[in-house]
Structure formats: C-alpha cells, structure tokens
Amino acid sequence: MTRPLAPWASHPEKSRGRRHEEQSGVRGPRDAFQRDRDRIIHSIAFRRLRHKTQVFLAPDGDHFRVRLTHSLEVAQIGRTIARALDLNEDLTEALCLAHDIGHPPFGHAGEDALKAALKGEGGFDHNGHTLRVLTELERPYPLWDGLNLTWEMLEGLAKHNGPARHPGWALAEVDAGFSLDLGSRASLEAQVAAIADDIAYDNHDIDDGLRAGLLSFDQILDVPVVARGWQAVEARFGGRSKRLTGELIRSQIGAMVNDVITESTRRIAEAGIASADDARAADRALIGFSPAMADDERTLKRFMYANLYHHPRQLAAADAAHGIVDGLFAAYRADPAALPDEWRAALREDEPRRSRHIADFIAGMTDRYAIARYRDVVGAIDLPEGF
Template sequence: MALAPYAVRPETARGRLHPEPEAPTRSPWQRDRDRIIHSSAFRKLQYKTQVFVNHEGDYFRTRLTHTIEVAQIARSLARELQVDEDLTEALALAHDLGHPPFGHAGEEGLNRGMKAWGGFDHNAQAMRIVTLLESRYAAFDGLNLTWETLEGLAKHNGPLSKPPPYIVEYDARHKLDLHTQPGVEAQIAAAADDIAYHSHDLDDGMRAGLFGPEEISHLPIVGDALREARLSSLDVPPPRLRHETIRRVINQLATDLATETKRRLTKLDPADCNAVRRSKHPVVAFSPAMGDANRAIKDFLLARMYRHWRVNRMTAKARRVTEHLFHLLVEDVSTLPDEWRGRAGESDPRRAALTVGDYIAGMTDRFAVDEHRRLTDLSVPG
C-alpha cells in the first residue's frame, strides 16, 4: 500500500535510545509490535479488569480482549487513511500496558496510595514498563522501542502540558517533543480506543443485564443501529440482536471518523508527519454531530453501567484492596519478594513507594486478591 505524505516512514525514523542493527525482514515498527506482544506485561492483560472483574464471567471483556479490539479497529483505520499500519497497531497494543489490576478502580486506589510521591498514572506506567521494567534483553532495560512508538505512547491523547513525573524524567534523556501533537498513527490508536470501549461496553452492559435494548433505543447512532438490526431479520434472537446492533455502531463510528479525518487532512495538507505534529489541533476526529453522539453514549454508560450499584460494589472493594495493598507493602518492604525488596532498598521512602507501585501495577486481578489475603489472613500461608 502506498503511504500518504503525512505517514511515518522508516527512512526518516528517529531510531532507538540504544542503537541496534535494523532487521532484514521487518520494519522498525513491526519489531516494536512484536516486542510488545512478547512482553510479560502484555500477557498479563488477559487477567486484568476492563469493567467486570475477571471472575464475574468468561464472556466479558478483559483488558487483553479490549486491547485486541482496539488494535483491529486501529489497523483498519490506518489502512483507510494510508498511514503505517504496524506503528498504529503497536500503539494500540501498548496503550493499556500500564493498567493495574481491577481497571480504573485499581488505578484510583493506587493513585491515592502514591499521592505523596506524584500519584499513579497508567499512561506513565506504560512508559515505565516499555523503557525500564521489562527485563528481556542483555544490553538494556525495557524494550528499546523506536522514538515514534514512545512518542505516540506518551502523548497519544494529545500534547502534554503537565506530564507525569516519570515521563518528564524519561524526556530529559530522550526528547519526545511532548508539547506537540502526536502523529496520525497515535491519534488513530487513541480514537480506536474510544470506538472499542464505547461499543463493547454497550455489549457487555446488555450481556450483564444492566440495561436492555429498549433502554438504549433513544441513543443517537445506537437507536438507528438497533432498528436496522431488527429489520435484518423477522425474528432476531436477543444475542444476535445485540451483536448486529454493536457491529453497526462500530461501523458508523469508524466510517465517520475516517471521513472527518480525511476532511481535516485535506484542509491541513501536511507535507510530512512533522507537519501534523506542528498542527494546533488534532487531525483524527469525529464530525461535530458524531462527537455529540459519542458523548451521549459515554454519558449513558457512566450513569447506567460504570455507576450501577453492582459495578460500584466491586469497584469499591477493588479500590480498597489496591490501596490497602500499597500501604501494607510500603510500610514494611521486608514483606516484598526478594527481587522487589532489593529494588525498594531500606531507607529511601520514595524509592520504596515507586517500587511497590510497580509491583502492584504488574499484578493481575487474581494475584492481587491472593496477595492481599496472604498479607492479611493468618490462615493463608505467606
């Protein structure tokens, strides 16, 4: 496929922090994608919460299945917009690597515990993972990803006016142009995240019985998709009706995003990828009408799913467990496994807090529950 002028290109890539020979059969961003897929952090996404904690049901999305859905949507959009599919996919696959157990509830709990040391941010944690914590190579810590992947990962949601402490620290030794817009590939990955989680959360919310088809029929885009799904067959059973509706929602969101993005790119007429970075506004976006519709879906999910009493109960428990785990471990680092105890040191509170934060952020849901039991229940062996 011929790439558009505004796409990244291997010949103008800015390389890696630690120079490595180029691969004869793969582009730099294919290698980045492959390193992300083979990372320990990526595998653990299988047992990390999206909305419903892992043990609540086998059919609900996990952080891993969400990530795969984002990558599929992102790659399709990259192909349509003629940008590098491998970089786009790498960013989609890496965007949630920093999430702790229990999804946003775990992040809130960890952020509370780490408030005195700058708090916790899953985007910054993803950067810590790929630049520091993954231990797979003899010559360097992290995955040694390309500048383009690291730049897109750091600021895929837009320029960083107040970056988290670790991103500031990393930027001091490897400048990522934090004040500019991300490239088209990173912007696509961020938009694909919105499309994926809004649509699949509608699906999971109906599957969980939090709301039914009639309760979403008033929503823009969704209501039209539901009516079209019902017209597709005289007798559509509920599971198929749900799937037929959701796939139409995804299609409408993705089609509108591609159309509006092409309009913006035509207006900007960027000569190269750096012209996109210098733009005052994002180029990947929904049309105003679709943006309003997307916000209406988000508001509905906030009220009817994310704040549903059943979800709230699990969220409250998860938040408490995560925060309590942090305090238990940081107050007595001797209870950490040997490797982590060595990293925490004995007399530096900040180092101990960051180490415990890394340890907890890397836990799966079930490991966090088990570790909390081991630390609080005398009947459970340590």
C-alpha cells in the same frame, strides 16, 4: 501487495531511532515499527493483560472482555482506519496493543487507589506508567532496561490523547532520558489508536453490559445513536432477537469507523498536511469524528457512565478493589519483607523511590494475583457480587 504510505504517514526509514543503538537485521526482515509491535506482543506486561479488568472486576465469566481482548479489538479497528487513510498499519497496531499496558489491577479503581497511595510521592497515572513499564520495568535484553522502542512508538503512547504539557513524574522521567517533544501533537497513527480505543469500548462495553444484565435492551434504545442503529438492523433482518445484538454492535462500529475516515480525510486536506511533522504541528487533532458523530458519541458515553460504569454493583466492586490495592500498599510499606525476593532486593530506602517501587510491583499485578496476595499478606476479604 504492500500499499504505499501517504506523505503524512510515519515512514519507518525516517524514524528518529531508538534510545539505545542496536544491530540491524539480525532477527529477520522486519522494519522498525514491525519490531516494536512484536516486542509488545512478546512482553510479559502484554501477557498479563489477559487477567486485568476492562469493565468487570476479576470476571468469572469466560465471555467478558479483559484488557487483553480489548487491546486486540482496538488494534483491529485501528488497522482498518490506518489502512483506509494510507497510514502505517504496523505502528498503529503496536500503539493499540500497548496503550493499556500501564493499567494496574482492577482498572480505574486500582488506579485511583495507587494515585491516593502515592499522593505525596508524585501520584500515579496509567499512561505514564505505560511508558515506565516499556522503558524501564520490562527487562528482556542484557544491555539495557526496557524494550528499546522507537521514538515514534514512545511519542505516540505519551501523546495519543493530545500534547502532554504537564507530565507526571513517570512520563517526565522518560522524557528526560529520550525527549519526546511533549508539547506537540502525536503522529496520525497515535491519533488513530486513541479514537479506535474510544470506538471499541463505546460499543463493546454495551455488549458486556447486556451480557452481565446491568443494561437492558430498552435502556440502550434511549440513546439516539443506538436507536438509529437498531432501526437499521431491524429493517434488514426484522424482529428483535438476542442474535441481532452482535449485528447492532458491528453496525455501530462500522458507522463510527466510516465517519472517522471521512472526517479525517477532510481535515488532513483542509489543513494542507504534507508530512508527519506537519501533523504534529497542527493546531488540532486531525483524526476524529464529525461534529454530529462526536455529539452522538458523547451522549453514548454519558449514558454508559450513568448506567453501567456507575451502576451500584460496579461501584461496590470498585470499592472492594480500591481496598485491596490500598491494603497491599500499606502492608508492603509496613513490612517490605513481604515483597518477593527480587523486588525486596531492589527496594530503596529513600522516598519517593521506595513508595514508587512498591507501586510498580502492585501495578504489575493481575486482578487474581492481587486478590491472592492480599489474602496472604493482609488477610481474608469479603468480595461482593461482580468478582
């Protein structure tokens, strides 16, 4: 049985539409947001996420998370929260699945390298590039570029972390062609996708860090929210064993999800929200942690940056990744003939379009493809432990 949506949810029949008009109902009985979700799942950019870094660069272990598995986990958490708040699950899921599509190879190390390479041509940011991929670079349709997603989908991706009052060039170009009201907040579904992302990586990165041996159990128990969660797990099951780590992670995710549902319900009622546009006009995010949980989550993030993301082994791998992306960009700028035929044919001579085009090609690479192309067009590379 279909659950009724709250008045402040995104209702597909009230969508502001798509940039390009389409025939309706020609491919099955799906509403607009269900079509958006399915277009993401069937896209080339989504498939490439299976070989793009989440935490560990080009991991050789089968059990580490990558961008694809992370996105699926975010979608599961997002749907749970959306269902509890009577929001649109399909739009929430689509936003969760698409939120990392703009990441280049090697995660933030690759993004930093492209940002530096394009410093004189407007820079690079993965969120703006997500919009660029979905509105221009994906081209499965004969009559327009991009996936022709709904306004609500594009708006949610553009503003899920808050109003985008100072957009970079990529997001500004998308907004110029299809105004996304960048100065307002996004839908509640987009806000759910943003916090589901935080919940997923806050907890699953602990799991991967322990698996990789970069975190120890004693270390993570120094974090108050983890220590409390572990005490609860011990009380239920007794003792300490590797098999209880999964229970700890699940318990923490559950605690955060329940906190978000309770706090967000309170905020929506307190603000007197009666429609999706009321939520966009609110003076603060309406989906979020309680003050106590927010403090716990910030403490956990600080721990993860200090002990996992900035671990010496991770930093060495990031330096190597930065060198790969930087080397590829320099090689293609110096010799465009090294580009594949289709990309070389579309290369412009004028800046900044020339450099941005090269960056588009590199940003679409998977980790392993970037390594292979570097060896082809630049030369041998010594990869540190972690690749």
